[in-house]
Amino acid sequence: MGRRAKNKQGDPQPLAQAQDNARPSQKKLGKRKADEVDSGAKRPAKKVKESAAKPAKTPAATKGKEKSALKVAKGKADQPKPKKQKQARFEDEDDGAGSSEGWEDVDEDSDLKTQAKSLFHDSDEGEFVGDLDDLDIEVGDENDDLLGGPVEELDLGSDDEDEESELPVKLKGKKSKQQDRPLKIIPTASDASSDESDEDEDDEDGPITMKNMEARSRALDARAAREAELNAEEMRLAELAGEESDDDLADADDVDMDEEGEGGDDSEGFVLPTAEEREEEKKRGGPDVHTVQRRMRECVRILGNFKKLGAKGRARSEYVQQLISDIASYYGYNEFLAEKLFQLFPVAEAIEFFEANEVPRPVTIRTNTLRTRRRDLAQALINRGVNLEPIGKWTNVGLQVFESSVPIGATPEYLAGHYMLQAASSFLPVIALSPQPGERVLDMASAPGGKTTHMAALMQNTGVVFANDANKARTKSLTANVHRLGCKNVVVCSYDGREFPKVIGGFDRVLLDAPCSGTGVISKDASVKTNKSERDFSLLSHLQKQLILCAIDSVQPDSKTGGYLVYSTCSVTVDENEAVVDYALRKRPNVKLVDTGLEFGRPGYTSYRGKTFNDKLSLTRRFYPHVHNMDGFYVAKFKVEKRTKVTKPDAVADTAVDMEEATEAGESFAFNDAEDQQYIEEDKRKRMRAKGLKPPPRSKPAPVAVAAVAA
Numbered sequence: 281m282g283r284r285a286k287n288k289q290g291d292p293q294p295l296a297q298a299q300d301n302a303r304p305s306q307k308k309l310g311k312r313k314a315d316e317v318d319s320g321a322k323r324p325a326k327k328v329k330e331s332a333a334k335p336a337k338t339p340a341a342t343k344g345k346e347k348s349a350l351k352v353a354k355g356k357a358d359q360p361k362p363k364k365q366k367q368a369r370f371e372d373e374d375d376g377a378g379s380s381e382g383w384e385d386v387d388e389d390s391d392l393k394t395q396a397k398s399l400f401h402d403s404d405e406g407e408f409v410g411d412l413d414d415l416d417i418e419v420g421d422e423n424d425d426l427l428g429g430p431v432e433e434l435d436l437g438s439d440d441e442d443e444e445s446e447l448p449v450k451l452k453g454k455k456s457k458q459q460d461r462p463l464k465i466i467p468t469a470s471d472a473s474s475d476e477s478d479e480d481e482d483d484e485d486g487p488i489t490m491k492n493m494e495a496r497s498r499a500l501d502a503r504a505a506r507e508a509e510l511n512a513e514e515m516r517l518a519e520l521a522g523e524e525s526d527d528d529l530a531d532a533d534d535v536d537m538d539e540e541g542e543g544g545d546d547s548e549g550f551v552l553p554t555a556e557e558r559e560e561e562k563k564r565g566g567p568d569v570h571t572v573q574r575r576m577r578e579c580v581r582i583l584g585n586f587k588k589l590g591a592k593g594r595a596r597s598e599y600v601q602q603l604i605s606d607i608a609s610y611y612g613y614n615e616f617l618a619e620k621l622f623q624l625f626p627v628a629e630a631i632e633f634f635e636a637n638e639v640p641r642p643v644t645i646r647t648n649t650l651r652t653r654r655r656d657l658a659q660a661l662i663n664r665g666v667n668l669e670p671i672g673k674w675t676n677v678g679l680q681v682f683e684s685s686v687p688i689g690a691t692p693e694y695l696a697g698h699y700m701l702q703a704a705s706s707f708l709p710v711i712a713l714s715p716q717p718g719e720r721v722l723d724m725a726s727a728p729g730g731k732t733t734h735m736a737a738l739m740q741n742t743g744v745v746f747a748n749d750a751n752k753a754r755t756k757s758l759t760a761n762v763h764r765l766g767c768k769n770v771v772v773c774s775y776d777g778r779e780f781p782k783v784i785g786g787f788d789r790v791l792l793d794a795p796c797s798g799t800g801v802i803s804k805d806a807s808v809k810t811n812k813s814e815r816d817f818s819l820l821s822h823l824q825k826q827l828i829l830c831a832i833d834s835v836q837p838d839s840k841t842g843g844y845l846v847y848s849t850c851s852v853t854v855d856e857n858e859a860v861v862d863y864a865l866r867k868r869p870n871v872k873l874v875d876t877g878l879e880f881g882r883p884g885y886t887s888y889r890g891k892t893f894n895d896k897l898s899l900t901r902r903f904y905p906h907v908h909n910m911d912g913f914y915v916a917k918f919k920v921e922k923r924t925k926v927t928k929p930d931a932v933a934d935t936a937v938d939m940e941e942a943t944e945a946g947e948s949f950a951f952n953d954a955e956d957q958q959y960i961e962e963d964k965r966k967r968m969r970a971k972g973l974k975p976p977p978r979s980k981p982a983p984v985a986v987a988a989v990a991a
């Protein structure tokens with residue numbers, strides 16, 4: 281829908297097109313889209329034509345093909361056709377998190393170990409299986425020389441310390457593919473500072489040389505940041521245009537349940553179906569994809585200015601419900617998850633998020649500094665025909681791979697452990713934890729080892745990293761990666777994380793990259809769209825809360841160099857992130873949140889849908905596919921201090937002491953089910969209300985802390 285999602289995707293597209301995206305657009309998102317649909321109708325995108333010629337399918341089934349129709353709505357129809365180029369699809373060895381690390385059915389009654397084993401696909405397949413060889417590089421392309429043979433006139437430059445500015449590329453002659461790149465992974469202007477000062481340093485039309493490479497890269501960053509700013513501004517304007525523009529339009533279904541529209545302009549004859557009509561429609565097999573697309577656009581437009589545009593007698597919640605239902609069928613989610621994710625964003629932005637999940641993220645690799653330097657690795661890969669560039673200023677080990685004539689997961693450099701295929705987002709928790717040479721570090725849920733090996737490298741193979749994972753099968757790929765990357769300071773073990781610190785404790789730093797639902801990596805694992813239920817989220821959240829307390833208790837508060845815990849997930853839901861961190865803060869008064877040190881990312885929620893969290897939750901960071909062009913991710917950093925005995929009157933502290941004692945005694949500690957139950961019930965009530973049903977009266981809330989103590 282908005283240009284924003286399109287701008288940041290990893291889809292290869294000509295630079296010209298990317299620049300087009302930066303054009304200031306018309307103010308009103310809805311109007312713009314409506315107009316563009318018209319033009320799209322005159323000149324439908326190819327895939328729309330194809331599917332139109334075929335028997336009608338349900339939206340979810342046809343979406344892959346029909347998706348271009350939405351892109352027409354974004355104004356793509358008039359843009360130059362991108363160069364034919366397949367996106368690399370591979371299983372990320374780190375955040376193969378998707379299917380392999382996501383939640384599976386859990387037997388609540390089984391014991392710790394059995395349960396932990398049953399939670400996840402037993403996948404050893406952290407290793408890269410696809411390859412960039414799959415890239416369909418346009419035959420006869422004028423830049424084939426870049427891909428086919430060694431790069432000419434490579435200027436290796438000096439072995440400067442500052443490797444960031446020394447990527448060894450000097451491409452000669454014809455226009456380079458380096459200029460036809462998709463937009464980069466960047467922090468957006470809205471949540472990070474951008475340095476635009478260098479952007480004019482270099483003539484963008486000239487060939488890329490080693491000298492101008494960094495400036496080019498910065499200019500790209502700056503341009504993308506500017507575009508992002510424009511997009512954010514557009515979004516703000518669109519929302520301000522609505523008199524209803526609550527801070528969070530997604531919440532409006534709760535707020536405005538009974539409010540009715542004033543009978544605004546139904547300019548295109550759009551009539552919102554009633555609940556009965558929707559049911560009828562479903563029985564008939566659902567609407568055709570064009571109807572769904574149009575309805576989604578209309579609902580977004582109307583919800584952007586509900587008071588003016590909402591039809592008389594219709595409640596805001598009816599539009600919201602329709603939109604969620606259409607999102608679910610169009611993008612292929614179950615309605616529960618569609619609603620859960622929808623609620624995270626203002627309406628228009630939610631669509632961007634869902635759109636971004638349809639596009640693969642950029643392929644990225646992390647230089648293994650135990651074996652090589654980034655500039656040398658870049659040189660070696662360029663010589664093999666790999667088109668790459670540094671990821672961004674925030675990492676000096678990451679490279680973004682644009683295209684390659686060789687399988688990127690099977691190059692001699694890969695086999696020799698010079699790099700790890702790793703999602704850019706998964707660099708973040710390690711950067712935040714910042715393990716130091718000589719320290720004792722625990723990676724509590726570590727397979728297949730993307731972060732373990734990163735930490736080992738930062739520690740320069742000194743000290744020790746305990747790489748644990750409950751899933752024994754997955755520790756095989758972990759061990760393989762540890763060997764391949766030459767990590768000599770890693771001890772691999774396989775315990776349920778909840779057995780720490782009983783197994784071993786006293787770590788300077790702990791990373792808990794928790795098992796999660798994988799809602800941040802839907803573009804890698806579409807099964808998440810349909811296989812997550814409400815129960816899964818509450819069980820996961822429960823497990824995460826248990827793990828985080830054990831992680832905290834495994835940190836040595838007296839550590840001379842550290843005393844830190846980083847909690848991360850590749851999920852964007854609040855239950856798995858802020859709710860878990862907030863819980864930890866309440867249960868462990870000896871920890872506090874500190875700045876992650878990450879340069880970008882949106883602040884974590886301090887309140888969400890009626891629930892208030894600790895103010896310091898704003899120090900945690902959220903990353904989104906549609907904003908940062910990386911997997912959805914969450915990072916929180918804690919400083920663990922010495923525990924002090926707390927006096928009785930403080931119920932929460934009391935709980936903490938009890939739990940602490942229980943943990944130390946090796947007992948499974950009290951867990952606050954009553955509290956979770958309250959949230960589950962509240963959620964149910966909201967969804968009933970949204971569906972026009974009257975929820976039963978609230979049951980008396982359980983006295984939270986006391987319940988935990990008693991349990």
Ligand SMILES: C[S@@+](CC[C@H](N)C(=O)[O-])C[C@H]1O[C@@H](n2cnc3c(N)ncnc32)[C@H](O)[C@@H]1O
Nearest residue numbers: 725726727728729730731750751776777793795
């Ligand atoms: C998000 S993945 C970890 C990815 C890893 N940190 C990396 O960077 O490659 C979560 C991991 O948690 C493991 N896991 C699940 N339940 C666990 C538990 N109770 N204790 C320890 N590990 C667990 C899963 O087997 C899975 O490998």
